[in-house]
Amino acid sequence: MPGGIDPHTHLAMEFMGTETIDDFFSGQAAALAGGTTMHIDFVIPVNGSLVAGFEAYKKKAMKSCMNYGFHMAITKWDESVSREMEIMVKEKGINSFKFFMAYKGSLMISDELLLQGLERCKSLGALAMVHAENGDAVFEGQKRMIDLGITGPEGHALSRPPVLEGEATARAIRLAKFVNTPLYVVHVMSIDAMEEIARARKSGQKVIGEPVVSGLVLNDSGLWDPDFVTAAKYVMSPPIRESGHDKALQAALSTGVLQLVGTDHCTFNSTQKAFGIDDFRKIPNGVNGIEERMHLVWDTMVESGQISVTDFVRITSTECARIFNIYPRKGAILVGSDADIIIFNPNSSFEISASMHHSRTDTNVYDGRKGKGKVEVTIVGGRVVWQDDELKVVPGSGKYIEMPPFSYLFNGIDKADAKYLSSLQAPVKRYFTAS
DSSP states (O other): OBOEEEEEEOSSOEETTEEOSOOTTHHHHHHHHTTEEEEEEEEOOBTTBHHHHHHHHHHHGGGOOSEEEEEEEEOOOSHHHHHHHHHHHHHSOOOEEEEESOOTTTTBOOHHHHHHHHHHHHHHTOEEEEEOOOHHHHHHHHHHHHHTTOOSTHHHHHHSOHHHHHHHHHHHHHHHHHHTOOEEEOSOOSHHHHHHHHHHHHTTOOEEEOOBHHHHHOOGGGGGOSSHHHHHTTOOSSOOOOTTHHHHHHHHHHTTSSOOOBOOBOOOOHHHHGGGTTOGGGSOOOBOOTTTHHHHHIIIIITTTSSOHHHHHIIIIIHHHHHTTOTTTSSOOOTTSOOOEEEEEEEEEEEOOTTTSSSSOSOOTTTTOEEEEEEEEEEETTEEEEETTEEOOOTTOOOBOOOOSOOGGGTTHHHHHHHHHHHSOOSOOOOOOOO
């Protein structure tokens, strides 16, 4: 089948006073061992500059060993950012921009900035992406937990409940409808957010929902573990939810309400996680998943009978390639496509272990998990890079994949705009009758 494409990763990312432990070599090596042959990472601007951020990430990626693309985060707004967005799309091969509605005081943007960003994305044919949590309310929720003396990892989940994810998702969807541009909601973790996406899609709005593996297969019980190292490894945002949300997200994925699966692979080791031993607000947010995604999605969704093998290829590869406008170069086994192929044995089995994985982190949120289905061979560009549980990769062999604007999601946008304008029955030509 086509190699997997992970739409959501953070390698070598500077965040919360530290940097993710997996760089563009170790993270990609882990991906290849798990059957993922391309990922799309998020460039974080340098002092608000997109160009400087892009150049910094190109340097980080010099050690890459597989194909990768970039999304770009937008963390402030002015005319220079607007101009740089055009440079990113027209010259650098970036066709998506991410807006953080959370992380107050660092990455969070206002509704005004989000509206301006949505308008600019629309004009460039770029896909707007949102991290949907109400950052102001999360900030208040965090203060509430600290005031109650709840300083451990469980406070992280309690401070940012599903209702805050649902509210921000609804707000982003409505603002995207107001602008009439497609929207991509990253890491959908709750029933609340999923139902907002379902409602919008039912009405015909172009909204993409991306669950991540942790939200599909885990629940929040680990955050209450008495061992800090164990509990802290589960801290990510939005949080892993209580039991029930996982099954609902699986059902939404199987019925097409949600379209593709990412990981939000953003790994910190136990030493880094311990920055927040006395205050959950200081625990670096993020979990692993780039190596485990294909196996866990197969075991959870295909083995259970919820989706077909064809559906599996669609949600792990093809749909991502279509959304980010690189199909059929990626996401397919066709004449002319890149020869990124995996050989998957549905009768084999896997076991996940922190001591055996290829990530540099010393913990694994799926540690001890066993299941059916295993990637036995990974081929990138026609070259075997994973076989007989052995990696054959060299730093610097990876390629940057440019992604052109105006994917299929933009089909019909101009017609909808024209229909809207013709429906206004305005301005009205008035006359004034003197009394």
